[in-house]
Amino acid sequence: MTTAFDAIIIGTGQAGPSLAARLASAGRRVAVIERSRFGGTCVNYGCIPTKTLVASARAARFAQRAAEFGVVLDAPPRMDMKRVKARKDDIVRASTEGVEGWMRGLDGATVFDGHARFEAANRVRVGDDLLEAPQIFINVGTRPYVPPLDGIDDVPFWTNTDMMDVDFLPRHLIVVGGSYIGLEFGQMYRRFGSEVTIVERSPRIIAREDEAVSAAVQAILEDEGITVHTGSECIALKRHGDDVGVGLDCDGEGHEATGSHLLLAVGRSPNTDDLGLEHAGIEVDERGYVPVDDHLQTNVPGIYALGDVNGRGAFTHTSYNDFEIVAANLLDDDPRAVSDRVLCYALYTDPPFARVGMNDAEARASGRKVLVGHREMKHVGRAKEMSETHGFMRFLVDADTRRILGATILGVGGDEVIHAVLDVMYADAPYTVIQRAMHIHPTVSELVPTTLGALEPLEGATV
Numbered sequence: 299m300t301t302a303f304d305a306i307i308i309g310t311g312q313a314g315p316s317l318a319a320r321l322a323s324a325g326r327r328v329a330v331i332e333r334s335r336f337g338g339t340c341v342n343y344g345c346i347p348t349k350t351l352v353a354s355a356r357a358a359r360f361a362q363r364a365a366e367f368g369v370v371l372d373a374p375p376r377m378d379m380k381r382v383k384a385r386k387d388d389i390v391r392a393s394t395e396g397v398e399g400w401m402r403g404l405d406g407a408t409v410f411d412g413h414a415r416f417e418a419a420n421r422v423r424v425g426d427d428l429l430e431a432p433q434i435f436i437n438v439g440t441r442p443y444v445p446p447l448d449g450i451d452d453v454p455f456w457t458n459t460d461m462m463d464v465d466f467l468p469r470h471l472i473v474v475g476g477s478y479i480g481l482e483f484g485q486m487y488r489r490f491g492s493e494v495t496i497v498e499r500s501p502r503i504i505a506r507e508d509e510a511v512s513a514a515v516q517a518i519l520e521d522e523g524i525t526v527h528t529g530s531e532c533i534a535l536k537r538h539g540d541d542v543g544v545g546l547d548c549d550g551e552g553h554e555a556t557g558s559h560l561l562l563a564v565g566r567s568p569n570t571d572d573l574g575l576e577h578a579g580i581e582v583d584e585r586g587y588v589p590v591d592d593h594l595q596t597n598v599p600g601i602y603a604l605g606d607v608n609g610r611g612a613f614t615h616t617s618y619n620d621f622e623i624v625a626a627n628l629l630d631d632d633p634r635a636v637s638d639r640v641l642c643y644a645l646y647t648d649p650p651f652a653r654v655g656m657n658d659a660e661a662r663a664s665g666r667k668v669l670v671g672h673r674e675m676k677h678v679g680r681a682k683e684m685s686e687t688h689g690f691m692r693f694l695v696d697a698d699t700r701r702i703l704g705a706t707i708l709g710v711g712g713d714e715v716i717h718a719v720l721d722v723m724y725a726d727a728p729y730t731v732i733q734r735a736m737h738i739h740p741t742v743s744e745l746v747p748t749t750l751g752a753l754e755p756l757e758g759a760t761v
Contacts, residue, residue, distance in 0.1 A: 300421065300428045303329045308414045308422065308573075309437035311338025312617035313604035313624075315397055317435060320625045322406035329429050331422070333413040336398035339439050339606070340614040343459045346393055348482060350386045352646050355489040359648065362489070366685055377490050383465040390462075415574035419598050435624070436580075436588060436596075436603045438573065440566035440612070447474075449535035453542045455560040458483065468492045468559040472544050474533060475563035476503035476526070478645050481515065483561055485647050488524050495525040495555045497544055502528050504645065507706075508658045510690075514708055515647060518688050527555065535560070568607045583609070592635040594624050610636055613643055640723050644713040649675075649689050652716035655704030655723060656694055662758045667697035669753035673745055675709035680740045686710035691742075693719065693729070693750055700728035711742040718746055 304326035307314045314330065315337075321328050335342045361375035402409050412424040421430045442457035444450070456464070458479050471487045473480045476498030488494040496503070496519070502512040503526065516526050527546050534545035542560045546553045568586045575582060581597045582588055587609035594602045602624060605617035619639055626632040645651040661668045676687040689709030696703055705719040722732050729750050737744035 300430045301329075303327045303408075303429060303431040305329070305433045305435065306414075306422055306429055306431040307331065307435045307437060309338065309439060309605070310336045310397060310401060311437050311439045311605050312340055312614050313621040314338075314435065314437035315401055316618065316621045317437075317604070317625060318401060318407050319404060320621075320629060322404050324629050326406065328404075328407040329410060329431065330401050330404075330407050331410045331412070331414045331424055331429075332401075333411070335394055336401065337394045338437075340617075341393045341397060342390060343462055345614050347386050347390050347462055348458070348479075348486075349646055350389050351382065351486055352482060352648070354382045354385065355486040356648055358489045358491075363685075377467060379467050379490065380465045382490070383463075386462075413572070415572070416578040416580070417574065419578040419580075419601065432600050433628075434601045436570075436573070436601065436607060437605050437617075438569040438607050440568050440606045442562070443565040443567045444562060445564050447533055447535055448545075453535045453537055453560060455535075455542070455562050457562055461561065468557075470495070470541075470557035471559050471561060472497065472542065472555055472557035473561045473563055474544060475561075475565075476500070476528065477506075477563070477565075478504070480561070480563035481519065481645065481647050483563065484524055485519055485522065488519075488522055493557070494523075495527065495544075495557060497530050497533060497546065497555060498526070498528045499530055499533060500528065504651075507651075507653070510658075511651060511706060511708060514689060515645075515651060518647065518649070521688075525555070566606065566612065568609070570607060585609070590636075592637050593627050594620055594636065615642070640720060642716065642720050644716070646713070649686060649708065649710045650713040651689075651706075651708045652712040653704070653706050654716055654720045655702065657704060657706060658692075658694070658756065661694045661703050661756060664703075665760055666703070668703065668756040668759040669695040669697050670756040671695070671749040671751075671753045673749045678709070678742055678745050680742045680744075681710050683740065684710055691715070691745065691749060693746075693753075694756065695729050695750070695753055697755075700730060701726065702729045702732075709742065715743050715746065718743055 305321050306329045307318050308331045310332045318328050318330050364371050410424045414422050414424050417423050470493040473484045473496045476496050484494045484496045504512050530546045532548035536543045541556050543554045543556045570586045588603035590603050590608045604620040606612045623634045626634040642654040671693040673691050675681045675689045681687045691707045693705045694703040702723050707716050733747045733750040
């Protein structure tokens with residue numbers, strides 16, 4: 299027997315629940331399918347738990363630096379990792395249960411627990427239930443990618459999902475992967491008290507960013523006692539008793555890092571391999587992501603892909619924006635598109651790194667006449683008052699249109715300050731709108747107008 303709905307939503311990550319609520323409030327009959335934990339990656343394994351752990355690590359760092367601020371502790375601080383995990387678990391549990399309770403109590407929505415598989419372009423099976431709807435929304439997210447490294451089957455390892463269950467302090471954590479997940483966990487566990495080594499295949503960490511950003515972040519990590527190995531193109535794994543060895547090079551000289559535990563943080567894979575997409579005629583790319591158009595629709599009319607699975611963002615904020623775009627187009631007669639949004643994201647090391655729009659390399663390649671404003675955080679009063687002077691802020695402006703092309707802020711408060719720039723960019727307003735604004739003193743934000751008031755030609759850009 300087939301049960302008919304107006305819409306089927308597969309997965310309860312960031313986009314799914316909000317879309318279910320909007321569709322239900324519009325009088326649509328909605329099926330919501332979840333095979334595991336409500337809330338998806340962000341709530342259970344990503345943003346919420348990791349930033350909760352980052353907060354504990356930051357508190358530990360403040361305790362370790364207490365004497366700098368004139369605070370005298372009677373004894374060196376120590377970590378209670380079981381309490382750290384319990385705090386994280388409490389926050390995650392509240393979020394997960396909140397999403398689940400919302401969905402199960404939503405008028406007009408029916409929750410199905412289990413794994414969904416397409417049987418046709420308008421039909422999905424969940425266990426013994428066969429569901430049918432003219433609109434289906436795929437919101438199944440991604441999972442940690444485990445690369446086929448030499449020796450991978452011979453050693454124990456963690457992924458970022460496994461890290462959520464760790465309630466003790468590893469003696470020496472080796473992190474394979476020098477991007478967002480790896481750097482956040484690496485700094486976090488170093489502050490907790492572990493020895494930490496980061497191994498990256500590329501010539502530099504966070505290789506998608508400008509070289510100055512990579513170098514500055516690496517210097518911050520090394521200043522805290524983290525060992526960073528880059529250019530490790532032939533990573534190989536082996537057991538050394540209870541320890542794990544990670545080969546660092548291809549020359550056969552035996553250079554390796556040895557630690558007690560291994561974290562693989564080398565990217566994500568879409569959860570599309572067991573959805574039966576072929577039965578619906580839904581195309582995937584070579585990596586398994588579901589291509590979508592500017593309105594999030596797949597190649598099959600009536601089927602949409604939202605969130606990380608479509609490869610158009612891979613962030614919680616882009617996933618939620620996917621929901622907003624779909625809801626605006628389907629329910630509000632308010633045309634919106636993926637191409638409307640401005641690229642923005644943050645890396646939650648401490649201090650954080652935030653970026654919006656172009657970086658230096660992209661600005662040079664654009665062929666535009668580009669102006670740049672740069673200020674080191676050591677020249678920002680608020681940063682000096684807080685003894686948080688690592689990093690810099692940098693702004694790129696089109697000399698002809700006076701529009702901001704991009705901004706990079708590595709420094710205290712950078713993940714919040716960046717939004718002042720993002721909003722001006724989204725409004726398609728000239729940089730003078732923010733440059734002439736009066737900001738509160740003493741803040742980090744007050745130096746944004748000042749820095750924009752001292753623009754110079756970007757070296758290497760079109761003159």
